Amino acid sequence: MMDGTSATAATTTGYNFAYLDEQTKRMIRRAILKAVAVPGYQVPFASREMPLPYGWGTGGIQVTASIIGQADVLKVIDQGADDTTNAVSIRKFFGRTTGVATTERTIEATIVQTRHRVPETKLRDDQIIVYQVPVPEPLRWLEPREAETRKMHALSEYGPMHVKLYEDIARYGRVTTAYDYPVMVDGRYLMRPSPIPKFDNPKLDMCPALQLFGAGREKRIYAVPPYTSVKSLDFEDHPFTIESWDEACAICGSTESFLDEVITDDKGGRMFVCSDTDYCGERRKESGDEPA
Amino acid sequence: MSRLDLADVSPIAEEAPLLDVQGLTKLYGGRVGCEDVSFQLWPGEVLGVVGESGSGKTTLLNCLAARLEPTSGTIHYRMRDGEMADIFALSEPRRRLLTRTDWGFVHQNPRDGLRLSVSAGANVGERLMAVGARHYGAIRAAATDWLDKVEIETQRIDDLPRDFSGGMQQRLQIARNLVSNPRLVFMDEPTGGLDVSVQARLLDLLRGLVRDLGLAAVIVTHDLGVARLLAHRLMVMRGGEVVESGLTDQVLDDPQHPYTQLLASAILQA
Numbered sequence: 354m355m356d357g358t359s360a361t362a363a364t365t366t367g368y369n370f371a372y373l374d375e376q377t378k379r380m381i382r383r384a385i386l387k388a389v390a391v392p393g394y395q396v397p398f399a400s401r402e403m404p405l406p407y408g409w410g411t412g413g414i415q416v417t418a419s420i421i422g423q424a425d426v427l428k429v430i431d432q433g434a435d436d437t438t439n440a441v442s443i444r445k446f447f448g449r450t451t452g453v454a455t456t457e458r459t460i461e462a463t464i465v466q467t468r469h470r471v472p473e474t475k476l477r478d479d480q481i482i483v484y485q486v487p488v489p490e491p492l493r494w495l496e497p498r499e500a501e502t503r504k505m506h507a508l509s510e511y512g513p514m515h516v517k518l519y520e521d522i523a524r525y526g527r528v529t530t531a532y533d534y535p536v537m538v539d540g541r542y543l544m545r546p547s548p549i550p551k552f553d554n555p556k557l558d559m560c561p562a563l564q565l566f567g568a569g570r571e572k573r574i575y576a577v578p579p580y581t582s583v584k585s586l587d588f589e590d591h592p593f594t595i596e597s598w599d600e601a602c603a604i605c606g607s608t609e610s611f612l613d614e615v616i617t618d619d620k621g622g623r624m625f626v627c628s629d630t631d632y633c634g635e636r637r638k639e640s641g642d643e644p645a
Numbered sequence: 646m647s648r649l650d651l652a653d654v655s656p657i658a659e660e661a662p663l664l665d666v667q668g669l670t671k672l673y674g675g676r677v678g679c680e681d682v683s684f685q686l687w688p689g690e691v692l693g694v695v696g697e698s699g700s701g702k703t704t705l706l707n708c709l710a711a712r713l714e715p716t717s718g719t720i721h722y723r724m725r726d727g728e729m730a731d732i733f734a735l736s737e738p739r740r741r742l743l744t745r746t747d748w749g750f751v752h753q754n755p756r757d758g759l760r761l762s763v764s765a766g767a768n769v770g771e772r773l774m775a776v777g778a779r780h781y782g783a784i785r786a787a788a789t790d791w792l793d794k795v796e797i798e799t800q801r802i803d804d805l806p807r808d809f810s811g812g813m814q815q816r817l818q819i820a821r822n823l824v825s826n827p828r829l830v831f832m833d834e835p836t837g838g839l840d841v842s843v844q845a846r847l848l849d850l851l852r853g854l855v856r857d858l859g860l861a862a863v864i865v866t867h868d869l870g871v872a873r874l875l876a877h878r879l880m881v882m883r884g885g886e887v888v889e890s891g892l893t894d895q896v897l898d899d900p901q902h903p904y905t906q907l908l909a910s911a912i913l914q915a
Contacts, residue, residue, distance in 0.1 A: 590780055
């Protein structure tokens, strides 16, 4: 997969394959290797300026750029959808700078770059999922000093993290953190799973695919290797739970996927639909209800 | 009075001291924070450190509590397994664990010792969670129990400390420290900034807690009244040095050093 050494396939000339120069890719690959070797540990890397603003996925793009090869098939999703601005822009970016095939189907992809969701379709061990991370440090809310949070990670001082959960339960009767829900990776490092809904947290646990996390502005890369335990924090008497809905997807009828509420008019009309557009479309195809 | 004499008359004599400090010196560049301080503290004993502002009391306390690294000298602490451990030779994780479980530190300003943005219950429960308590109900029960012990109404468990009065904040800070059943508590001017009636209640509470829990404590104060009420023994500091030490009543009623005499005579006679 890591054979991106030539610029021959690029459809936009003047740039190296996948935009980044080879030295930068090597630097990022080294960070990725270290991240894989120490699951959940945030590896600093020399994040580059990208032709996209921070917050648009510069970390994820750099990770993808350094692992993508000519034989890869790329899928990019944003909030579960393949057709949102962010996803379209990034897919087009890699299309122009690498010429690799892109897809909207999860099963066809070898690399999935994502923001805010994990695909509903179960990932395989020949796939890599790349997350875009805005804030990598789970302890930041309680400790503003980087030196101190690193020390807390080094010494596994994660007790104060439960103070936050305690506070939620004391105030609202349940843990109200709904996205970016902190997890313990391999029983050692506390990690932010990026702003995915906590609905997706169980998918990270023992996932067959390699999971890479890139934070461009904060200059950190971390990873969860295949088949690694990822446990969401909780209390014994308030176990971790995921969201559930009373309704099924209005389009495909799924009761197992993450649903978005869509407002349909200004008279209180609304519907619930799968946030994963590929999953929803595939289900309709299977049931013979082909989209027009 | 020599240290040996002190050991003999210590109110609670045990075979080994809890804290053994030898030749502790802290220099800030060329300036002296505290110089050549030696003493021993026995389990259940309360040591008062008095002196004027800038006499090195707080520097000494911060060194003792492993919050500042001394320039020279040693501090040995008797761990729960009986081993006398050199505090600064312990590995950092062990030292941090020790300061969070077996020790407490009560700041003069409760805002330094509390998390103001989380509720009183979470403040008290933090130490429990830090050592692995993962049962919400049990943590809450312990927090409720401790709020009651420090005379804070238990229905205020979910209120933020910033909505508490100064005296309540100070009591909350004490509960937050004592919840892990420490054996040694460091207090820096615990009654500073409180009015006299609130001070009296806090002193009452502290005296009761120290007696009931068998706590050892080092209390830094410039208030000799506080020292007389709480401390079994006193160390008088001036210019970074200990100028006199002994039993509290002895030091205050029969001061030997001119500076102590001055201090003692400055108390308003009732």
